[in-house]
Amino acid sequence: MRKAMACVIVILSTAFSAFFQGCVTDTASLKIEKTMPQSKLAYYNDSFDKFRTDLWDKAGYIHNEAQKANFKLAKMRVEDGRLWVQTETGCFSAGGLGSKYTIRGDFDIQVDCHIDFLEGDYDMDQLLVFAAIGKGKEIGKDDTVFLSLLKKGGRDFSTIFSVARKNGRFHRGDWYKIKDFDGSLRIVRIGDEINTLFKRKGDAEWKKMDTFRFTPKDIILGFKLQNFVTNRTSITARSTITATFDNFKINAAEEIVEEDI
Amino acid sequence: MRKIEFWLFVLCLICLSFLATKARASSSEAYTTAVQKNLPQAQIAHYNDAFEKLRDNIWKRSGVLPFGKNIFQIPEIRVQDGRLLIKTRTGDFQRGGLTSRWTLKGDFDIQVDCRMDFVDEAGDMDQLLLFVAKDKHTRYFTVVGLSKRSDSKPSIFATFKEKGEPLSRKWERIGDFQGTLRIVRIGNKITTSRKERGDLEWKEIGKFSGMPGEVVVGLGLANFLANRTSIQADQPVMAAFDNFRINSTQEISEEVKFSPSTPSTGCDTAPSLFWKGQFASQKEDAFRYYMEAIDLCPGFIRPYELVGNYYRKKGNKEKAIEFFTKAADLGSVNYKLYYLLASLFFQEGDFDEAGRYLNKSLDIRGDYPKSLTLKSKIEKERDTNGPKIILYEPSTRRGLNLVSQHQNISVRGIATDKSGVSWVKVNKMDTPVDKHGNFLKDVPIEVGSNTIVVEAADRLGNQSTLSVTIEGKDYALPPITKVEIPSQEKDLYGKSFAVVIGINSYEKWPSLEFAVNDAKAIKEKLKESGFDQITVILDKEATQRRILTELFHRLPETMEHNDRLFFYFAGHGQTEDLPKGGKKGYIIPVDGDVSNYGATAISMDQIRSLSSRIPAKHIFYAMDSCYSGLGLNRSGGVSPEISDYLRKISSMRVVQIITAGGKGEQVQEKEGHGLFTTYFLQALEGEADFNKDNVVTGTELGAYLRPTVSNASGQAQTPLYGRLEGEGEFLFFIEKK
Numbered sequence: 001m002r003k004a005m006a007c008v009i010v011i012l013s014t015a016f017s018a019f020f021q022g023c024v025t026d027t028a029s030l031k032i033e034k035t036m037p038q039s040k041l042a043y044y045n046d047s048f049d050k051f052r053t054d055l056w057d058k059a060g061y062i063h064n065e066a067q068k069a070n071f072k073l074a075k076m077r078v079e080d081g082r083l084w085v086q087t088e089t090g091c092f093s094a095g096g097l098g099s100k101y102t103i104r105g106d107f108d109i110q111v112d113c114h115i116d117f118l119e120g121d122y123d124m125d126q127l128l129v130f131a132a133i134g135k136g137k138e139i140g141k142d143d144t145v146f147l148s149l150l151k152k153g154g155r156d157f158s159t160i161f162s163v164a165r166k167n168g169r170f171h172r173g174d175w176y177k178i179k180d181f182d183g184s185l186r187i188v189r190i191g192d193e194i195n196t197l198f199k200r201k202g203d204a205e206w207k208k209m210d211t212f213r214f215t216p217k218d219i220i221l222g223f224k225l226q227n228f229v230t231n232r233t234s235i236t237a238r239s240t241i242t243a244t245f246d247n248f249k250i251n252a253a254e255e256i257v258e259e260d261i
Numbered sequence: 262m263r264k265i266e267f268w269l270f271v272l273c274l275i276c277l278s279f280l281a282t283k284a285r286a287s288s289s290e291a292y293t294t295a296v297q298k299n300l301p302q303a304q305i306a307h308y309n310d311a312f313e314k315l316r317d318n319i320w321k322r323s324g325v326l327p328f329g330k331n332i333f334q335i336p337e338i339r340v341q342d343g344r345l346l347i348k349t350r351t352g353d354f355q356r357g358g359l360t361s362r363w364t365l366k367g368d369f370d371i372q373v374d375c376r377m378d379f380v381d382e383a384g385d386m387d388q389l390l391l392f393v394a395k396d397k398h399t400r401y402f403t404v405v406g407l408s409k410r411s412d413s414k415p416s417i418f419a420t421f422k423e424k425g426e427p428l429s430r431k432w433e434r435i436g437d438f439q440g441t442l443r444i445v446r447i448g449n450k451i452t453t454s455r456k457e458r459g460d461l462e463w464k465e466i467g468k469f470s471g472m473p474g475e476v477v478v479g480l481g482l483a484n485f486l487a488n489r490t491s492i493q494a495d496q497p498v499m500a501a502f503d504n505f506r507i508n509s510t511q512e513i514s515e516e517v518k519f520s521p522s523t524p525s526t527g528c529d530t531a532p533s534l535f536w537k538g539q540f541a542s543q544k545e546d547a548f549r550y551y552m553e554a555i556d557l558c559p560g561f562i563r564p565y566e567l568v569g570n571y572y573r574k575k576g577n578k579e580k581a582i583e584f585f586t587k588a589a590d591l592g593s594v595n596y597k598l599y600y601l602l603a604s605l606f607f608q609e610g611d612f613d614e615a616g617r618y619l620n621k622s623l624d625i626r627g628d629y630p631k632s633l634t635l636k637s638k639i640e641k642e643r644d645t646n647g648p649k650i651i652l653y654e655p656s657t658r659r660g661l662n663l664v665s666q667h668q669n670i671s672v673r674g675i676a677t678d679k680s681g682v683s684w685v686k687v688n689k690m691d692t693p694v695d696k697h698g699n700f701l702k703d704v705p706i707e708v709g710s711n712t713i714v715v716e717a718a719d720r721l722g723n724q725s726t727l728s729v730t731i732e733g734k735d736y737a738l739p740p741i742t743k744v745e746i747p748s749q750e751k752d753l754y755g756k757s758f759a760v761v762i763g764i765n766s767y768e769k770w771p772s773l774e775f776a777v778n779d780a781k782a783i784k785e786k787l788k789e790s791g792f793d794q795i796t797v798i799l800d801k802e803a804t805q806r807r808i809l810t811e812l813f814h815r816l817p818e819t820m821e822h823n824d825r826l827f828f829y830f831a832g833h834g835q836t837e838d839l840p841k842g843g844k845k846g847y848i849i850p851v852d853g854d855v856s857n858y859g860a861t862a863i864s865m866d867q868i869r870s871l872s873s874r875i876p877a878k879h880i881f882y883a884m885d886s887c888y889s890g891l892g893l894n895r896s897g898g899v900s901p902e903i904s905d906y907l908r909k910i911s912s913m914r915v916v917q918i919i920t921a922g923g924k925g926e927q928v929q930e931k932e933g934h935g936l937f938t939t940y941f942l943q944a945l946e947g948e949a950d951f952n953k954d955n956v957v958t959g960t961e962l963g964a965y966l967r968p969t970v971s972n973a974s975g976q977a978q979t980p981l982y983g984r985l986e987g988e989g990e991f992l993f994f995i996e997k998k
Contacts, residue, residue, distance in 0.1 A: 051857045053594050054626065057563060062533040064335065066322065072525045073532065077769045078854060091525060098536065139540045154398070156424075168353075172490065220539070231334055231357075234321045261570045261597045 030188045030195060032106045035252035044101070044256060046248040048083045056097040059224050061139065066233035067092040074225060082244040085225040089237050096224020097245075102135055104218050105254025110186035111223055115243040117151040117158045117180055123236035124227040126151040126158070128243050130185040132194065132219045141168035143215050147185045147196040149178070152229060162196035164212035173210030184247075187221075189214060218257060223248075296368040296447060296509040308363060308513060310505045312345040320359035325391055325481030326402070326425075333357075336482060336498075345502040347482040351494050356389075358481030364397050365446075365476045367511030372443040373480060374503040377407050379415045379437055385493030387411060387486045390500045392442045393479035394451070394472075400424055401472045405442045405453045407435065410486055419453035419467035425487070431467030441504075449473050475514065480505070527557030528806045535564055544571065559814035560806035562591045566598050578605055589621075590874070591809055592867045594860045596626040603635055612642045613681040616720050624840075640721070647725030648678035648698070648717040655713075655731060673701045678719035686716045691843070695986055696873075706733040753911040753992065755823035757792040758877070759784070760811055764803050764832035769855045775930055776831035779885055779938040783829050786945050790993055792827065794819075803832070805850040805861055812871040825879040825991065831935060834886030835862060836924035844924065846888040869985050872916045880916040881959055881991040885937045887922035887978065907956060913989030917959035919966060922978035929974040937980060940969050947995045959984075959991035 035041075046052055060073045072088040074095025087093035103109075115128050127150045134143035144165045151158035161175030173196065183200040194214035197206040225243040228235055250256075308319055315338075322338055335357035336349040349355035365371070377390045388409040395402040402422040409415040418432035431453075440457035450470045454463040482500045485492055507513075531554040538550030548571045551564035569584030585602045588595070599622035606615035616639050622632045652674040676682045676698045685692045687702040694700045704713055711731040718724045763780025765773045777799050784797050798807060812828075820826060833849040835858050847853075847862040854861040872880055921928050921937035929936040940948075941962075949957045949965035957965075963982025971979040 049856070051854055051860060053857075053860050054596065057535070057539075058532055059536060060529070060532045061536050062530060068530055068533075070525060071533075072529045075768055075852070078856060079769065098539070133540070135540065137540065137542055139537060142540060154400075170354075231324055233323050233335060233357075234360075259597075260574075261566050261595065261601060 030108065030190065030197075032108050032188070032190060032252035032254070034106060034254045036254070036256065041250045041253060041256075044250050047081060048078050048246055048248075049081050051078050051083075055100060057100055059096045059098040059222055060094040060226075061224075062092070062094075063140075063230045064233060067228065070235070082246040084242065084244050086240050086242045087225060087227040087237070089240055091237060092226075092228050092232070092235050093237065094224055094226030094228070096129070096222055096226075098133075098222035099220050100259060102218040102220055102257045102259075103132075103250070103253050103255070104257050106190050107132075107219075107253040108186070108188045108251035109221055109249065109253075110184050110251060111248045112184050112246040113149075113223070113243060114182045114246075115149055115180060115225070115241075117149075118239055118241060119156075123153055123234070123238075124241075125153050125229045125232060126227065126241050127229060128181075128223075128225050130187065130221075130223045132187050132189070132221050134215065135218045135220055137167075143167065143217070145187060145194050145196060145212055145214060147187060147198065147209065149181050150229070153232075160198060160209070162209045162212075164194070164210075164214065166212075166215070171212060173212065185223075189219075296370055296445075296511070298367075298511050299509040300511065300513065305507045305510060305513070308361075308507050311343060312340050312503055312505075313343055315340045315345075319362055321362055322357065323360045323479070324357045325360060325393055325479040325483075326356065326395075326404075333483075333485070336484075343503065345480065346499065347480075347502070348497050348499045349482060349484040349494065351497055353494060354485050354489075354492055355494070355498075356481065356483035356485065358391070358479060360393075360479040361477050362515065364514045365394075365478070365507070365510045365512070366514060368445075368447045369476065369510035370443070370445045370508040371478060371506065371510075372441050372508060373505040374441050375407075375480075376439040376501045376503075377437065378499075379407075379409045380496050380498060382412060383409070383498075384495055385411065385491070386484045386496070386498070387489060388415070388498045389483040389486060390438075391479065391481040391483065392444065393481065394444050394446070394476045395479065396472065396474040397477050398474065401474070403444055403451045403453065403469065403472060405444060405455075405466060407438050408486065417455060417466060419469075421451065421467075421469035421472065428471075429467070429469050433466075446472065446476070526807075528561060528804070528810070531555075531558035531561045531564070535561070535567075538564070538567065544574075547571070558806060558810065560591060560809035562588050562593045562595075565591065566593065566595060569598075570601065573601060573605065578609065581605060587813075589618075590867070590870050591813060592860075592864060594625055596622045596629050596632065598622075599625070600629060600632045600635065603632070603639075607635060607639060612639050613679055613720070615639050616643060617681050620720060643680050643721055644678070644719070645721070645723055646678075646719075647723040648676040648682050648719050650674060650676050650715055650717050650725060650727040652715065652727060652729060655729060672704050672713055672715065673699075674715065675699050676715075676717040678717075678723070680719040680721050680723070683718045683720045683722070688714055689716075693985065701984070701988070706731060708733045753907070754825050754879075755821055756794055757825050757827070758794040758796075758816065758820060759787045759792045759827040759829065760796045760798065760816070761787070761829045762798045762803050762808065762832065764800055764849075764851050766800050766851070767833065767849070768852050770833050770849055770853065773832065775934050775938075776885070778933055779831040779935050780829065782934060782942060783831075783883075783938065786942055787827060790945060790995070801851055803851045805852055805863060808850055808863060809867070809871075812868070813874065817874045817876065820875055820877045822876050822878055824877045826875060826877045826881070827991075828880065828882045829885070830883070831885040831938065834884060834888030834920065836888045846920075848884060848886060848888070868918075869916075872985060878914050879911070879989060879991040882916075882918040882985075883941060884918065884920040885928065885935050885941075886920065887926040887928055888920060888924060907954075907992065910958070910988075910990035911992055913987060915959065915987035915989035915991060916985040917963075917983070917991050918985055919959075919963055919980055919982040921970070921980055923981055926978045929978050931973075936974055936978065937966070937970055940966055940973065945993055945995060950995060955995055957993040957995055962993070 046055060062068045062071050070091045072091045072093050074085050074087045074093045076095050077084050085095045111130055113128060117126050130147045132145050147162045149160050157177050159175045160178045162173040164171045183198060186197040188195045192213055193211050195211050196209040199206045223245055227237050227241055310316060322335060333354035333356045336347055336355040338347050347358050373392055379388055390407040392405045405419045407417050414434055416432045417435040420430040421428050440455055443454045445452045449472055451472050452468050453466045455466055456463050480502050484494050484498045534550045534554040538547040541547035551568045554561055554564040565584045565588035569581045573581035582605055585598055588598055599618045603615045603619035619632055619636055672687045676685050682694055682698050685694045685700045688704055692700045692702040711733050712728055714728045716726050761780045761784050763777040765777045784795055787795055830848050835847045835849055837845040839845055846865040847858050849862045931939050944962055944965050949961045951961055966980045967982055
């Protein structure tokens with residue numbers, strides 16, 4: 001009888017284990033073989049104890065004339081060992097950081113972030129983005145992968161999704177409804193495939209979102225918070241939105257190319 | 262008989278057809294008659310639009326519908342020949358048009374003329390014209406429109422949606438359309454109808470119920486339907502709208518405008534141009550974007566660095582140095598900038614400048630390999646001797662100077678070295694040195710023999726020393742001589758500028774209570790004192806960029822040599838202990854960081870450097886904040902007993918500074934003002950006019966405020982006063998008493 005019970009337990013636990021593995025990512029398959037040593041990569045990791053002007057340029061990109069006419073950079077500060085970004089009210093507002101260096105070849109990057117979405121209807125969007133942006137083409141016509149958290153104005157739900165822009169054309173990936181987010185976002189490129197993953201705080205495993213075919217070339221990486229999606233042309237923005245970023249890490253990178261200045 | 266039956270049948274058909282038409286006509290007329298308590302047409306007429314021009318006061322450009330998975334762009338929207346034309350661009354998802362800035366409440370009846378000629382064989386795209394009534398919370402939608410999916414046939418449709426999901430939909434096949442679409446709401450029931458050109462009667466498209474609330478109206482065009490996942494869009498889609506009319510409504514509400522707490526500035530949008538430059542495929546395009554960013558925000562450091570690098574790569578060393586130096590003056594902490602400046606000067610054979618910039622680079626990042634390599638190259642080219650020191654005052658050739666024990670003596674001279682002078686000390690006291698090597702220091706003299714030792718070091722650490730002996734004797738004060746008082750300050754100054762900054766509400770630092778009050782009080786006092794160009798910057802406006810832009814861009818461009826500038830700052834200050842000894846003082850702008858003030862605050866080095874760009878002959882910095890590391894010279898300047906004293910000192914350049922206290926001291930407050938500012942205002946009332954000539958000089962101000970504020974605060978706060986350069990005196994003119 002005991003043997004039978006033990007067998008049932010083993011079978012059930014094996015089945016459960018198999019099911020669980022099916023839900024999460026086999027991160028072993030995302031291992032990058034050709035990488036710089038951690039001793040060199042460590043310089044580029046940022047725990048946001050101070051603002052590293054040697055690594056980052058402040059970002060805040062505007063997409064159309066309506067946004068340009070009423071835009072304010074979001075407030076950014078380093079506090080409690082995190083980067084805080086808070087949008088302004090009454091206008092289009094965005095703020096974040098873009099790397100001063102480029103990464104060439106395979107890479108594996110991640111950043112922790114935390115956003116609590118405002119509930120209810122707002123005449124603004126709530127958008128947090130982690131992106132790997134191909135260099136050498138104008139913005140809008142570039143090759144970029146975005147891993148984003150979004151609550152669009154008028155919607156009563158928020159999502160996590162990833163999307164790839166290739167030659168300016170969007171290729172939509174998967175999306176899930178989420179509530180607030182406190183966890184890590186990750187982008188891994190191996191060869192001509194780029195993967196997007198996320199992990200909520202406390203989760204043991206990464207959850208894979210998408211795999212896109214991506215032209216291998218130099219990329220700038222960045223993350224930002226903004227109160228508008230690309231094509232929004234009017235805004236009220238009665239409230240600020242706030243997000244924090246922490247522990248940016250380059251887990252692996254084939255080559256990091258420093259700019260002259 | 263059969264003929265009679267036939268004709269009776271025909272007559273019946275005609276009658277039925279007539280009755281049906283009549284019924285339809287009366288039902289459409291019923292829309293308007295059923296809307297009770299209409300606003301008068303006089304009130305509605307303002308919102309009717311014949312599209313003679315694009316009226317931004319009643320419409321705004323938008324995506325029209327907020328739902329759908331596709332990320333899309335707004336199409337081209339313009340008014341032409343008295344019609345609203347919307348045209349999609351090719352190669353992309355496009356949807357948009359106009360939505361109303363007003364809302365309709367209660368029952369309403371609206372219509373719009375439109376024309377849509379569908380593109381045949383459109384290929385991989387759809388064609389969609391939209392007339393939309395949506396509740397302002399974007400939950401419910403009524404959409405009347407014309408659609409053609411890819412290569413299928415066109416149709417006219419009406420649909421009712423909740424959160425983007427269709428609850429009901431009516432449609433029928435149709436060809437190209439030229440006519441009028443209409444939406445009527447009575448209670449919560451919506452009726453949609455159409456009338457094609459030439460028709461007399463309205464034809465119903467669909468009826469729905471369940472749409473409550475205030476309604477926003479939209480007119481739009483799209484080249485995709487909601488479920489399309491990819492698009493080719495080889496051809497544009499075009500539609501025309503005209504004669505939008507509100508036939509009746511119970512109420513119209515105007516959109517409440519919500520503005521940012523402070524207006525956006527060029528410095529908000531400049532980073533977007535910077536990033537355009539970063540991703541430009543052509544270097545010339547990138548250069549253009551960076552220059553536009555500088556035009557928008559002259560205090561934005563990063564574009565100067567990249568423009569400098571653009572010139573460096575082009576081989577234009579002069580322009581490269583110009584832009585790199587501007588970035589350095591603005592306070593860049595980019596170690597690569599200083600390395601590149603150093604390498605440019607090294608190529609020019611200017612090893613002193615190369616060494617100076619290289620030290621800055623290594624101060625910021627000591628292990629930067631390129632800087633370390635360049636350092637060894639420079640050291641090979643440089644000297645091993647200490648600076649050459651020449652003393653002007655006291656002159657050793659004139660022998661001993663007789664001074665009282667209460668008097669100071671000014672030690673003035675020049676130190677020069679081909680590697681650049683690093684520091685000068687007089688009697689072990691740090692002494693400021695200008696870029697030419699001039700130095701000036703007050704030294705107390707006691708009765709008896711006094712030895713004055715001047716030490717100097719170059720940037721490589723080579724040192725030299727010069728000493729001189731002075732005999733101090735008792736000295737009786739001379740009687741006060743009458744000095745010439747100018748009839749008015751205009752005799753001595755051209756224009757009088759002031760920049761007054763007060764920050765209570767910091768983004769990251771603790772809030773202050775009275776800084777803004779202080780700034781406002783100072784402004785009023787300056788007005789009374791003859792200042793005619795006063796710029797007041799308070800709280801959120803007082804960002805690092807704004808202050809630097811003022812000092813770096815506006816003042817140097819607008820001021821002239823005979824002008825004076827008074828700069829007042831009430832807010833936090835900070836002192837940094839430098840790793841190699843010494844201190845560096847900062848004033849903290851509203852967006853200054855708590856830990857990283859090196860990059861986000863404004864240092865005394867910057868203030869000193871920016872002062873040299875301002876052509877004014879007299880500059881006075883009054884900082885109601887506590888910090889040290891000013892690098893001050895407390896020389897008394899020219900003696901007031903000489904004849905034509907005011908004219909002499911007013912003709913000599915000077916930059917003076919006073920701060921409310923030193924490192925670690927707490928600013929005290931009194932009666933709604935900071936203690937320092939309270940006594941500063943009293944000083945300008947005449948309390949600091951020691952010789953009663955109705956002029957308060959910068960030195961008098963320092964001599965008054967230092968003991969007065971120190972005593973009043975119980976020695977908790979002792980102002981620091983001194984000169985950053987020059988021997989003249991800043992003059993405040995007070996009313997005669």
